[in-house]
Amino acid sequence: MKQSICSLLGIKLPIISGGMVWCSGHKLAAAVSLSGGLGLIGAGSMHPETLRQHIQKIKVTLGNTPFGVNIPLFYPELETLIYILTEEKVPVVVTSGGNPALYTQRLKETGAIVMHVIASVKFAKKAAEAGVDAVIAEGFEAGGHNGRDELPTMILTPMVAQAVDIPVIAAGGIAQGCQWLAAEALGANGIQIGSLFAVSEESSAHQNFKELCLTLGENSTHLSLKGLSPVRLIKNEFFARVNEAEARGASKEEITEILGRGRAKKGIFEGDLVEGELEIGQNIAMINEVKPVKEMVEILIEQYNEAKLNLK
Numbered sequence: 001m002k003q004s005i006c007s008l009l010g011i012k013l014p015i016i017s018g019g020m021v022w023c024s025g026h027k028l029a030a031a032v033s034l035s036g037g038l039g040l041i042g043a044g045s046m047h048p049e050t051l052r053q054h055i056q057k058i059k060v061t062l063g064n065t066p067f068g069v070n071i072p073l074f075y076p077e078l079e080t081l082i083y084i085l086t087e088e089k090v091p092v093v094v095t096s097g098g099n100p101a102l103y104t105q106r107l108k109e110t111g112a113i114v115m116h117v118i119a120s121v122k123f124a125k126k127a128a129e130a131g132v133d134a135v136i137a138e139g140f141e142a143g144g145h146n147g148r149d150e151l152p153t154m155i156l157t158p159m160v161a162q163a164v165d166i167p168v169i170a171a172g173g174i175a176q177g178c179q180w181l182a183a184e185a186l187g188a189n190g191i192q193i194g195s196l197f198a199v200s201e202e203s204s205a206h207q208n209f210k211e212l213c214l215t216l217g218e219n220s221t222h223l224s225l226k227g228l229s230p231v232r233l234i235k236n237e238f239f240a241r242v243n244e245a246e247a248r249g250a251s252k253e254e255i256t257e258i259l260g261r262g263r264a265k266k267g268i269f270e271g272d273l274v275e276g277e278l279e280i281g282q283n284i285a286m287i288n289e290v291k292p293v294k295e296m297v298e299i300l301i302e303q304y305n306e307a308k309l310n311l312k
């Protein structure tokens, strides 16, 4: 039997809030950890010294309550970030989007628990070989960057759970208690939630972005930029330009040019709903209200218990 995520991470609820560019600063991460889960600061949109400030702030808020930091491994100043994580003795590090063999042992030597996000069985096995403590299996429903093979959580989770001996956390498409329970039935030892917490009160996303998200229906996002780095986007004007270019077989160079720089910041953080890159998961169609994290977690628990009763 695999180790429980709660005992591995020293938390009460097997719920992790995913690292999310422009959404998950110290406020969101702290709110999730204080609600009994594990909050992650998303370093992907932070300069190294900004990350250090967020880590120092969350330590003041949380005391000994655990938290973590997510680092996309394609980050340009990776060495500096890793140095900050080890110096600040961050208890949990979640790496994503690269080779986990690069830093896992170094982080573990400083006492960190290391988990890696994967979107296929092949990479789950590689992460396990690299010595990570758990893998986060992210299905293609998820917000943010995603696997090219488009494996949904329903298929990815049991395949990964059966392929590796370490704990597996399911991510992608989980916004209600019934989906949490389903993830457990699929073999997950815990869940990672992104989109729901991206529209929480504590998320640092712009109010425009949150309000737009609440209006979205079941056909509002698309896995785009598959030639460069697949990412699930809301279908706004910027998306339409990218989509048109991809459909006519535009070169990587042209698509990179359309993408430009700072698009996710423009959209998610500055609230430019026309020109911004707006990342969110398919489950946004099920989310209708901005709420504080504590309330969201209480509702998830209620729904989880109700779903369990309904199975009897």
Ligand SMILES: Cc1cc2nc3c(=O)[nH]c(=O)nc-3n(C[C@H](O)[C@H](O)[C@H](O)COP(=O)(O)O)c2cc1C
Residues within 6 Å of the ligand: 017, 018, 019, 020, 021, 023, 042, 043, 044, 045, 070, 072, 095, 096, 117, 138, 141, 142, 143, 144, 145, 171, 172, 173, 174, 175, 192, 193, 194, 195, 196, 198, 268, 279, 280, 281, 282, 283
């Ligand atoms: C706005 C947004 C930004 C994200 N940024 C990151 C990131 O920087 N690093 C990462 O590993 N995952 C990122 N993700 C993925 C989340 O951490 C999480 O795994 C995913 O959202 C879970 O699926 P869900 O959106 O269906 O809940 C992002 C997701 C969203 C919605």
